[in-house]
Amino acid sequence: MQHHPRRVAVTASLLLTTAMGAVIPASAATHTGATRQAPATPLVANARWGGHCTFDRLVIDVRGTTPSVTVKPVKELRYDPSGKPVPLSGEHFLQITLSPATAHSAAGQSVYQGPRLANIHLPQLRGLALTGDFEGVVGFGTAFHAKPVYHTFKLHSPERFVLDVSHADRCA
Template sequence: MLHRQSLATAAAGILLTAGIGATIPAGATATPTRTSAPPAMAQVVNVRWGGHPTFDRLVIDVRGTMPPVSVTPVKVLRYDGSGQKVPLAGKYFLEIRLSPAAAHNESGQSVYKGPRLVKVHLPALKGVALTGDFEGVVTVGAAFHVKPFYKTFVLHSPERFVLDVAHPALLCRG
């Protein structure tokens, strides 16, 4: 008798599930959707920095999947689009390019909450600027008084690009 009850309960569960499933429209999904899906293109949302005992760190926060990043020494920093010189004091500059990426959403509204142009008072890093958000390329400039010796890497959860620059005093110790 107990076996028949178990079978009847299982059959009722199957029929109930099938009945509920039949009421879901064909185009609907059974799984809940995320309220904030990751963006189609990586979004640069912040740039921040900090001093450490032997190096300065510049961090670029990204929403979505980290795009390819290049770091290039340049003689002068220029704003994308206009070509105007970026007013950061320094003798050496690095241009950091993230592509494909944007600092705005699909509606054209800025998602970038970091500084646009700021003087920094650290041993190596002297200034940071958002120099471009144009045609799928975001560029960030960094200024230094002495030639920067640096390493780069990516960290995950959340996504961020890291640039570590050795302090100038350490370069003289050999």
């Protein structure tokens, strides 16, 4: 029996190339890297706020598609995963949870540029804390002196989540 190592190597290479071509979609094979793709898991990049005549607004900026967001009243705010209390003063709190999402890159570097703990002096919004970035869930806690009446929605281009909290008209 005669072996032809070069012929075997060429044949194996051709079979591997053919198999790979069948698995990789044409759009990926022709990708030049000129366009920036959205991250697989949305990245929470910033949180900011502002006061308006009849409401206070909290905006959470996201890179990628805005994930599912839940907002629920809680009796107290706690850091995830430690469970330690969040030091924000207020009588009412909202826990905001974005999932799936992270506030760090795949290499573990923080991409979140906003405040981790802030006292805020708006008519309703009194404090904000980044409460967690753990196992694909990013959490924020907000503090209020009065029970918040709020409305939430998402905006696009750029992606962001918005929480509006009503208050008496201070512009009138």
